[in-house]
Amino acid sequence: MVVAGGFTQRVFPPIVAGYTAPPGTPDIDLIPVYDPEFVDVWELGFKLSGLDGQLRLNGAAFRTEYEDLQVQVFDSVAPVTRNIGKATIDGMELELQAAPGRGWLVDASATWLDAGYDEIDSANTLIGEDYEFERVPEYAASLGVSKEFDLDSLGFVIVRGDWSYRSSTYNDAYNTPLLETDAYDLIDASVRWQDCQRLWTVALSGLNLGDEEYLVTGVYGTAFQSLEGVYDRGRQWQLELRRDF
Numbered sequence: 001m002v003v004a005g006g007f008t009q010r011v012f013p014p015i016v017a018g019y020t021a022p023p024g025t026p027d028i029d030l031i032p033v034y035d036p037e038f039v040d041v042w043e044l045g046f047k048l049s050g051l052d053g054q055l056r057l058n059g060a061a062f063r064t065e066y067e068d069l070q071v072q073v074f075d076s077v078a079p080v081t082r083n084i085g086k087a088t089i090d091g092m093e094l095e096l097q098a099a100p101g102r103g104w105l106v107d108a109s110a111t112w113l114d115a116g117y118d119e120i121d122s123a124n125t126l127i128g129e130d131y132e133f134e135r136v137p138e139y140a141a142s143l144g145v146s147k148e149f150d151l152d153s154l155g156f157v158i159v160r161g162d163w164s165y166r167s168s169t170y171n172d173a174y175n176t177p178l179l180e181t182d183a184y185d186l187i188d189a190s191v192r193w194q195d196c197q198r199l200w201t202v203a204l205s206g207l208n209l210g211d212e213e214y215l216v217t218g219v220y221g222t223a224f225q226s227l228e229g230v231y232d233r234g235r236q237w238q239l240e241l242r243r244d245f
Contacts, residue, residue: 032080038067056097064089069117071173073125079219084127086119089136103148111140131175135217139167155195162188171218171229178227179218186212203240211235 045060218229
């Protein structure tokens with residue numbers, strides 16, 4: 001697979017003559033460009049189904065190799081994309097779905113990722129080979145359980161609960177400690193009513209019921225030594241009314 005190259009351009013060029021480039025540098029050379037990224041992917045997986053379709057289990061192991069890896073870095077007055085070298089991501093994932101009957105449904109997933117840089121062009125970046133990939137958790141998992149109740153002529157009620165986990169990640173390529181998102185888990189729940197024709201839906205949902213505080217994203221601007229981060233909103237409630245046609 002090939003990811004096309006391109007250029008980075010803002011209202012003011014991220015490279016400024018006399019500051020981050022030699023004085024007199026032609027304007028055309030102030031526009032940062034980057035080359036294509038080349039990706040090779042190998043995957044071996046399986047799909048199992050049993051108990052008359054009540055149980056499904058899928059799994060896969062994969063390896064992804066990058067050459068001329070494209071990474072967005074913020075080491076000037078604006079973020080730019082550069083080709084910084086080679087990298088590899090190894091991983092495994094499992095997915096489970098079970099419908100044991102009587103309106104019950106269970107789904108679960110687990111993922112392991114080992115991402116790392118193999119070779120870095122130090123002329124293009126300050127990122128080190130021992131740095132971690134940004135926003136790539138080593139472990140992630142989820143579990144969801146729902147139960148549907150048949151109310152005869154009054155329709156259906158579906159009660160669902162969800163749990164998810166994500167290990168710690170960095171939000172920038174430089175692994176800035178202040179922009180690290182610690183490991184966290186979330187609990188969501190919902191109650192949903194539908195009429196017999198399943199045309200009308202009324203749902204009450206609660207998100208992040210544990211009121212977990214975690215950093216969603218962030219950026220570190222080295223030129224101005226500035227840090228910006230966005231945190232999750234915390235516990236939320238939603239009321240939904242929907243009509244399908």
